[in-house]
Amino acid sequence: MGNFYYNIVATVLLVMNFERTRSLQDFCSNCSAGTFCGKNKHELCTPCPSNSFSSTSGQKACDVCRKCEGVFRTKKACSSTSNAECECVSGFYCLGEGCNMCEEDCKQGQELTKEGCKDCSFGTFNDREHGDCKPWTDCSLDGKSVLVNGTKESDVVCGPATADFSPGASSTVTPAPGGEPGHTTRIIIFFLALTSTAVLFLASFVVLRFSVVKQGRKKLLYIFKQ
Template sequence: MDAASLTLLSGLLHILCIQPVLCNGCHQVRQGCCVQCNPGYLLSKKCGRCIPCPVTGYTDKPNDKPFCQHCQRCEGIFHYVERCTPTRNAACTCMPGMRCTDDKCSQCETDRCSAGEELVGQNCNECPPGTFNTGAEHTCKAWKDCSALGGIIVTNGSRTSDVVCGEYNTKVTQSPGASEVPTTTTRVRLLSGPSPVGNHLQVIYIVVSAAAVLLLAVICVLCRQELTARIKQVFQRIKQAEEEESCECRSPVQEGGEESQPMTLEA
């Protein structure tokens, strides 16, 4: 057998020896031993075999570790975006009303952004031009349209405040002297459009009115029950008095239960 045949035979034997190891999750073989496992496996020995990660663990790249990384758990204020797999960690997000503080969502905070910002996804972005947020809302709102209110802009809006609208009020006054020049006075009257504060006051007014009506209804029911009870007592007393009066009008019963004998004259 020539040298070429020996080399080919040696190569075939080497492949036959290594193939079962590679098929067992092994990523790299050295001198017939597995020294590195595929993602999703752990190495049980230095020259051993690769074992799949448990359901609570994962490995996301080839490794020679005798353990798997622990899967992240999304509990409490966290919700699952992706479940853990043998080759990928779980992905979490925050419950509604809260947002993640970093890319890994290791912590949550309330989703209310600072003044001049609005929540877009999980991030706080600046209000677009022409809108504002005082910090009390989740989204930015458009500035008031002063022309639609029949006024002019008195104060420009910003990302944190609304436009202030107003209108000119011109008054001409004549001095007592005929030769005096009339005096013109111009004032600006502010115009108020719909605002969140007004809406909140309206809601409070409705709630207070409903509570007052409910309280009045409860008082009326209690008064009616008290009046009914008193009327019943009066009727019972009248009935009792009538019964006592009827008893007094009857003839008295004789003592001993004996009937009276008629009187006779002795002979």
């Protein structure tokens, strides 16, 4: 008999607790964003404390605001209804959803290493920001010559295919336009010849001048002796 009454009392208490919980849940749904629904009737729809927020209605607890520290800086401050938004400080850029990671901002001609941003080594280039250095194009593989040499920011520019192409042949830099072959050499020879002529003429003039002066001195001494 005692067990029977005990079971009845336990059942009644469970039903009462269920009804109380359901009524609280129904009431919590009326709590707007920026508040939370407490565990009892005295804590219903309590405003979120400082540095916390609730972005949806009916929350039973407020979420802690994100802190923008280190390489992060605050883009948007936290409010009672929305979390803070962070961005990267100067020299870094955001990665991931919501900017949850910052990476060093390497420029063109650089790549990111464990030691930070490093210039591309000779024979490689990076023409984008935040990219990796890539090898220059080997023009000789396609039988072409190098028209423009590569830099750390740009790839080489290949010229037309050579007539006597054979796989493995080395590429050569195509001479810059500006004249037919040997034009520069002829100009240099002309100026050398002109310079030599001028030097010979100047030397002859000096010798002739010296001879005239010497003859004049001899005549003057002869006159004084008489």
